[in-house]
Amino acid sequence: MKQILFFVSVLxxxxxxDRSNTNLGGAFIGGEIINPNNDYVVLYDANIVIDTLYLDxxxxxxxxxxxxxxxxxxxVHGGEIQVVLLEPQDSIMIxxxxxDFDESLVFSGHGAKKNxxxxxxxxxxxxxxxxxxxxxxxxxxxxxAKLDSIKxxxxxxxQSFNDKHPNSKLFKTIASSYIDYNYYTSKELYSSRHFGNNxxxxxxxxxxxxxxFRKKVDYSNKALEDFYHYNNFLFLHxxxxxxxxxxxxxxxxxxxxxxxxxxxxxxxxxxxxLMDSLVTNKAMKNNLIKIVTRxxxxxxxxxxxxxxxxxxxxxxxxxxxxxxxxxxxxxxLKRLKPGKKFPDLLIxxxxxxxxxxxxxxxxxxxxxxxxxxxxxxxxxxxxxxKANKLRExxxxxxxxxxxxxxxxxxxxxxMLLNLHKYDLDYEYKFKNPEFARRILALTNISKVMVVxxxxxxxxxxxxxxxxxxxxxxxxx
Numbered sequence: 001m002k003q004i005l006f007f008v009s010v011l012x013x014x015x016x017x018d019r020s021n022t023n024l025g026g027a028f029i030g031g032e033i034i035n036p037n038n039d040y041v042v043l044y045d046a047n048i049v050i051d052t053l054y055l056d057x058x059x060x061x062x063x064x065x066x067x068x069x070x071x072x073x074x075x076v077h078g079g080e081i082q083v084v085l086l087e088p089q090d091s092i093m094i095x096x097x098x099x100d101f102d103e104s105l106v107f108s109g110h111g112a113k114k115n116x117x118x119x120x121x122x123x124x125x126x127x128x129x130x131x132x133x134x135x136x137x138x139x140x141x142x143x144x145a146k147l148d149s150i151k152x153x154x155x156x157x158x159q160s161f162n163d164k165h166p167n168s169k170l171f172k173t174i175a176s177s178y179i180d181y182n183y184y185t186s187k188e189l190y191s192s193r194h195f196g197n198n199x200x201x202x203x204x205x206x207x208x209x210x211x212x213f214r215k216k217v218d219y220s221n222k223a224l225e226d227f228y229h230y231n232n233f234l235f236l237h238x239x240x241x242x243x244x245x246x247x248x249x250x251x252x253x254x255x256x257x258x259x260x261x262x263x264x265x266x267x268x269x270x271x272x273x274l275m276d277s278l279v280t281n282k283a284m285k286n287n288l289i290k291i292v293t294r295x296x297x298x299x300x301x302x303x304x305x306x307x308x309x310x311x312x313x314x315x316x317x318x319x320x321x322x323x324x325x326x327x328x329x330x331x332x333l334k335r336l337k338p339g340k341k342f343p344d345l346l347i348x349x350x351x352x353x354x355x356x357x358x359x360x361x362x363x364x365x366x367x368x369x370x371x372x373x374x375x376x377x378x379x380x381x382x383x384x385x386k387a388n389k390l391r392e393x394x395x396x397x398x399x400x401x402x403x404x405x406x407x408x409x410x411x412x413x414x415m416l417l418n419l420h421k422y423d424l425d426y427e428y429k430f431k432n433p434e435f436a437r438r439i440l441a442l443t444n445i446s447k448v449m450v451v452x453x454x455x456x457x458x459x460x461x462x463x464x465x466x467x468x469x470x471x472x473x474x475x476x
Contacts, residue, residue, distance in 0.1 A: 025088030027111075029075075030062030034097040034104070037078025037374065037411045044074040070170055072226055079375030079405050083228070084115055087168060114171050117161055121154075121175065125182045132186040136193035140206045143194075147186055154179045173223055181229040184213050188236040197260045201244065220281035234288065242271035265305040268296050269312055276316045286319035293326055297333055298443055299461060306330070332441045336460040342451045343439050346431035347402060350413060350424035354431065360400060361451050366476045367398040369449045370464055371442060374405050374415060379445055383464050384422055394473050403429040404437060404445070450476075 033041070033055065041061050043050040050073070053061035070087040075094075080101050084092065090111030097104035103123075107115040128150060135146050158175060187210070191201045203211075217237065224230040243260070246267040261267070272289050279285035293313040300306045310330055317323050335343070344358045361367045370387060372380040387399045401422075403412055412429055416422045430436040440449070446465065450458040450472055458476070462469045 025068060027065040027068040027086050027088055028062070028091040028109075029065075029073075029084065029086065029094070030060065030092075031094030031096070032058065032060045033077060034059065034095075035099050037080075037098050037407050039408075040077075042076045044076065045069060045071070070168075071223075072174065078407055078411065079373055081375075083118075085111075085118060085171060085174060087111065087170065113165050114167055114175075118175060118178065121158075121178055125154075125178060129182060129186060132189070133193065135186075136190050140190070140194070140210060143190060144187075144207055144210055147183060151179060151183045170223070174227065177224055177227060178229060180213075180216075181227075181233045184217070185229070185233045185236055187211070187213060188233065188240050191240065197262075201247075219279045220284055222281060225281065225284050235291075238271050238274055238288070238292075241274050242267055245270050245274075263296065263299055263305075265302070265308055268292065268309055272309070272312050272316060282318055286317050286322050289313055289316050290319070290322045290326060294329055294443060297326075297330055298441060298447075301461075306333075328438075329441055332439065333460075336441060336449075336457060338457050338459060340457050342449070342455045342457050345436050345439060347428040348409075348431055350416060350427035350429075352409075355428070357428075358455055360428070361398070361455060362453070363398060364453050365396060365398040366453055366458065367400060367451045368469075368473075369400055369402060369451065371402050371404050371445055371447065373403070373445055374407060374411065376445055380415070383446075386464055387426075390469075390473065394476070397473060397476060400426050400428060403427075404433055404442065405429070406433045 029043070031041075036055055036059050039055050041053045041055070043053060043063055051063050053063055053075075055061055065086070068086060068088050068090075071085070072083050073086050074081055074083050076082075078098055080098070082094075082096075082101075082105065084094070084107075086092070091109045092111045092115065093108045095104075095106050095108070105119055107119070132147070135143055138146065155176070158179065162172065195201060214237070218224075219234070221230065239262075246264070247260075249266070249270075271292055275285060275288045275292070279288060290313070293309055296309045297306050300309070310326070313326060314323065317326075342358065342361065344356050347355050347357045347360065349355055349360075357369075361369075368387070368390070370383050372383055374380070384401065387401065390397070391399050405412070409429075413424075416424060416427055436442070440460075444461075446463050447460075448462045448464045448469055449460050450462065450469075452458055459468075459472055462472060
């Protein structure tokens, strides 16, 4: 059930919550963390920080709720996030090892059975979701039959669990939603996986009932507004709805479409309009359109298109905090445009020296700055491999890695030295990570920034693994 903290801002950092304040009783949560990444755990109720729980000498933590709002809560440690279902009278203990976060997680105590079930279900669904990539090679009818069979088996096991361990209506809603929305997501992804992104989908090739699940989608389900799988589905779903309408619209003026661009301004305008018209829950709608706007602005190279999307967002949002967030984000991006001076930030080298980042850049070489997080280990490894390869191909370019987390130096260096043995000469971390991420509008961990030797920004938003980065380096 672990989700990436950097990516899952949908769930915590950017989500909105107006859950009922009905208090139904007390509850307790505590636990032990083996090989902790820092000395605390942060406990959330949606986007609201409930408490920062510091580990004792045995690396244990605890929190008592006097008046609990039942629902999904989260605890965050060292860049990892875990969701837990808490209801009145629960008394749950958690035990996990950060070296194997997902597989080591175990709940005990009253309320543990339902959470262990959800963890096991989520891990199984994630494995099956990865398998669905292979199933997407099948024709639509065979693919649907395969997914239906898997879904039926899951619900049979779910019913068996409920027969043995009667649970609340809230648990049943969440568990069944795990299964449903994992199934719905695989279906939404099928068309692009099977046919590719650059063609208009011929829906006559699909069984008549292939998209019947869309009739069941509740676009404003308050019980699921902080539920990752539900939010993840909605974004994919709106992408597909907007894509179909986009192809339908431009086909009237163009006979043949050779390339689908997810950054097309018309496509994103359609997506915002669909969210605005279909999502009636204001908090949920505001959150969805905020994230779409942020992502577009973050990746846009067109001042005109950015302004168009920005104005569309302002016309649809009723959230003052969301508007303030986008205004600040938009202003920050303007200061990071090519030709602007790179902002100076304090960084710490892995050789235990405090530096100004601009002092590191000023070495008579253009510099590529890439970022990594403890929570996204695959990106950590792949980005370093890519940088090492590029460093050999472009010896006149400096490549530096910056860790974006606020973990201890021990955890940072353990990953670099003990686990992967990387050269510390090129490794840094932000002295104030939260401030730095805001100043650099850092919402995408794959984002690379290229700066000339005179501190002029050449590019502030290239994907680490794209050909665009190579093109920029060739010009340098």
